[in-house]
Amino acid sequence: MLYKAKKGQASYGEAIGILLLDISFVPFIPGDVANATTYHFPVRFKKVDGLTVEKIFNKDMSLLNRVIKAGKELVEEGVRAITGDCGFMILFQEEMARLLNVPVFLSSLLQLPFLIKIIGGGSKVGIITANSKILDNNLLREVGIYNTDSIYIKGLEDKENFRNGILRECGWLDSKKIEDEVVGIAKEMVEDEPKIKIILLECSSLPPYGQSVQEAVNLPVFDFITMINYVYSSLVKKRYEGIM
Known part of the structure; x- marks a missing residue:
């Protein structure tokens, strides 16, 4: 050759x-x-x-x-x-x-239109994001989402270990404690909104916890790495x- x-x-x-x-x-x-x-x-x-x-x-x-x-x-x-x-x-x-x-x-949000289509009408995609205050309708429109009825968002901005280790860049992180925070958010989401059929992890630091999220809520989990x-x-x- x-x-x-x-x-x-x-x-x-x-x-x-x-x-x-x-x-x-x-x-x-x-x-x-x-x-x-x-x-x-x-x-x-x-x-x-x-x-x-x-x-x-x-x-x-x-x-x-x-x-x-x-x-x-x-x-x-x-x-x-x-x-x-x-x-x-x-x-x-x-x-x-x-x-x-x-x-x-x-x-990772570019996957949203695809995820919404594969779960069908009436179901929701649960998004776990680094900061739910930033992930607003303007950002969602950037990925072609104009109707948010199929989306349910929860953020990690108020979770101590994620906030300090990732957002505030303190220089270290306790992955087990962050995992517990992410899994806790996932459980809260599906309890609050039973229509959630898929989880999307927005933040690039969250894929390490995807398996634990899946084991906790028994749903498909998409993230940056799947994309x-x-x-x-x-x-x-x-x-x-x-x-x-």
Whole structure:
């Protein structure tokens, strides 16, 4: 087989590029979007300088050009699709998808229209988010959701361990205590709203707790990793072998 080099590309084989918030004091554990061992394939990370949790929570669009620049750099480095490590990066989705010549899927929330369709009318998707005050109707419209009747949202902004370890970046986190907080929220959701048939974890730090959530509420659980794996499977197809 003949292989051709791509001009300016120093390494190969990283199909998924991941844009990171400017976070220095959160330990990204296995299962987190920002931990490379989460994946069964290589990924390429790039931090967007200045794109802090505070700025994204304030829906600050002043860093759009930096996000675009980082995305273009990932494309130049060889990635074939670009995601992010915060569901609220949906703020930049439309412009990034328009300007880059690869698929862009910056937010776990992009799965919402699909999830609503597969559960049928009358059922709801329960969303566990880092901050329910930020996940408002304006953000939901960015993913094409104009009617929120099929959505039920609960946030972790008031949960001590999640708030300190993830949002306030205290420098450490107790994963077991955060797991208990996330599972507790999930249980509350399905008790408050029996129509919930699927759980979506918005935050990129929540996939490590997805299995525990599923065991607690016995529902399908979607998150950033289900989305990233899905897109990867479209970029790198496998050849099937077996018997008949």
